Amino acid sequence: MDHDETRPLARPHAIQPPWRNQRQFVATLGLIGVVGLIIAALYLFQTSRSTISARELEAMTDYRARLQQENERLRVEIAELQSLPRVMTRAAELGFRQASDDEIQYIIVDGYRYDRPATTPTPTPTPTPPSQVYDETLGGWLRKQWDNLKRQFQEWQNE
Numbered sequence: 012m013d014h015d016e017t018r019p020l021a022r023p024h025a026i027q028p029p030w031r032n033q034r035q036f037v038a039t040l041g042l043i044g045v046v047g048l049i050i051a052a053l054y055l056f057q058t059s060r061s062t063i064s065a066r067e068l069e070a071m072t073d074y075r076a077r078l079q080q081e082n083e084r085l086r087v088e089i090a091e092l093q094s095l096p097r098v099m100t101r102a103a104e105l106g107f108r109q110a111s112d113d114e115i116q117y118i119i120v121d122g123y124r125y126d127r128p129a130t131t132p133t134p135t136p137t138p139t140p141p142s143q144v145y146d147e148t149l150g151g152w153l154r155k156q157w158d159n160l161k162r163q164f165q166e167w168q169n170e
Contacts, residue, residue: 091097102108
């Protein structure tokens with residue numbers, strides 16, 4: 012028996028048609044194009060959202076500035092309306108006038124002392140520091156938990 016006869020016939024490598032390589036290249040190129048389009052679309056979406064958010068923020072900042080300006084204008088208007096000359100003029104328009112000394116009446120309240128001494132605040136005692144100071148670390152806490160788990164397991168085994 013010859014050594015070559017026992018060996019099965021080897022298949023020669025099949026030669027692929029040339030258009031198959033071209034088809035793979037075009038498919039790969041198309042896939043890269045689709046992925047590129049998806050990335051470009053996501054980038055465009057993200058950029059447009061950033062721009063819209065920036066414009067909204069700018070509009071809100073302008074609105075806040077207008078509101079603050081309006082608040083300041085209203086504060087000035089309130090201060091002018093509450094000014095003493097304005098109040099005196101309005102009171103005169105309503106028929107009020109300054110009271111003379113003989114028109115002023117004082118009410119006497121029994122037990123009320125107008126000359127009582129001013130109250131002084133009593134000092135509050137300083138709080139005592141806690142007897143235990145918290146200085147536990149994560150490692151120490153984990154060690155305690157591990158020791159408790161081992162102790163519970165040993166108690167369970169001993170039952």
